[in-house]
Amino acid sequence: MFDDIPTVTLPSGTSIPALGIGTWNMGEARSDEAQEIASIRKAVALGMTVVDTAEMYADGRSEEIVGQAIEGLRDQVFLVSKVYPFNASAKGTIEACERSLKRLGTERLDLYLLHWRGSHPLEETVEAFETLKAQGKITDWGVSNFDTDDMEELFSVPDGRNCAANQVLYNLSRRGPDYDLLPWCQQHGIPVMAYSPIEQGKLLKDHELIRIAKAYQATPAQLALAFILERDGVIAIPKSAKPERVEENRGATDLDISDADWAALDAAFPPPQKKVSLEML
Numbered sequence: 352m353f354d355d356i357p358t359v360t361l362p363s364g365t366s367i368p369a370l371g372i373g374t375w376n377m378g379e380a381r382s383d384e385a386q387e388i389a390s391i392r393k394a395v396a397l398g399m400t401v402v403d404t405a406e407m408y409a410d411g412r413s414e415e416i417v418g419q420a421i422e423g424l425r426d427q428v429f430l431v432s433k434v435y436p437f438n439a440s441a442k443g444t445i446e447a448c449e450r451s452l453k454r455l456g457t458e459r460l461d462l463y464l465l466h467w468r469g470s471h472p473l474e475e476t477v478e479a480f481e482t483l484k485a486q487g488k489i490t491d492w493g494v495s496n497f498d499t500d501d502m503e504e505l506f507s508v509p510d511g512r513n514c515a516a517n518q519v520l521y522n523l524s525r526r527g528p529d530y531d532l533l534p535w536c537q538q539h540g541i542p543v544m545a546y547s548p549i550e551q552g553k554l555l556k557d558h559e560l561i562r563i564a565k566a567y568q569a570t571p572a573q574l575a576l577a578f579i580l581e582r583d584g585v586i587a588i589p590k591s592a593k594p595e596r597v598e599e600n601r602g603a604t605d606l607d608i609s610d611a612d613w614a615a616l617d618a619a620f621p622p623p624q625k626k627v628s629l630e631m632l
């Protein structure tokens with residue numbers, strides 16, 4: 352048995368778990384698909400019900416894998432997908448969403464994100480998102496890879512304040528958002544989805560992370576995720592295509608880190624002292 356997963360409240364009032372699963376690189380090889388489906392189903396069974404995908408991932412195959420994994424479980428899942436910036440015109444956004452829905456085998460996304468900023472005006476994309484909402488094809492929309500100035504610009508366009516989330520690169524080794532973006536989103540009630548929360552596995556070799564994790568009989572991945580779960584309004588979406596690692600990641604909720612060890616982590620991964628432009632992968 353694990354401790355409960357903390358929750359994050361969307362502007363609509365809906366609560367979702369602060370721990371989910373990512374699916375980038377799933378769907379790239381047929382031989383891996385059974386494991387990928389098992390991992391997504393494991394995450395949902397363990398309460399990590401935020402499932403993140405995108406039309407970009409494996410050219411849509413990731414969405415098909417997610418569709419297969421959540422068959423019969425749709426109501427338990429908070430389903431997130433993303434539109435390519437080059438598709439994010441008034442008409443293109445709607446057509447891209449319809450293709451995603453088909454691949455996912457569902458009639459509705461819980462959250463639809465603009466994957467990153469492109470050349471289509473924000474007004475157009477927001478208008479399309481609002482149309483999709485009115486049509487019942489999405490419940491909420493948001494953005495990804497938006498820095499503070501992008502969020503301010505978004506809030507200045509019609510209906511821009513209806514944004515329900517911002518998904519950004521955030522982990523112990525990428526603490527730029529701690530300086531201004533995270534406080535901005537917290538003040539405006541916009542949940543942040545932390546992507547690559549274990550830096551695609553690269554964080555796990557850090558000696559200090561390993562040392563502190565060991566003191567709690569925990570793994571470095573669990574400690575890296577606990578760092579994110581400690582923050583208000585932030586959701587971590589670690590990707591794993593191995594059910595046993597999904598279970599390990601779920602255990603991140605059970606760490607009770609002392610103030611001294613949080614300080615040791617801050618020393619090893621210092622928070623920014625000035626503005627750092629948002630990084631992206």
Ligand code: NAP
Pocket residue numbers: 372373374375376403404466495496518519545546547548549550551552555572573588589590591592593596597599600631632
């Ligand atoms: P990540 O979640 O930080 O790391 C995933 C990698 O770590 C995989 O190679 C995985 O391998 C491994 N891993 C997972 N749990 C582990 C554990 N407990 N121990 C050891 N290794 C472990 O990186 P990510 O996939 O880049 O980010 C997560 C999700 O965020 C993505 O899948 C995607 O949904 C989203 N994302 C969004 C954007 C954006 O622009 N919006 C960009 C990047 C990512 P195995 O699968 O073999 O376990």
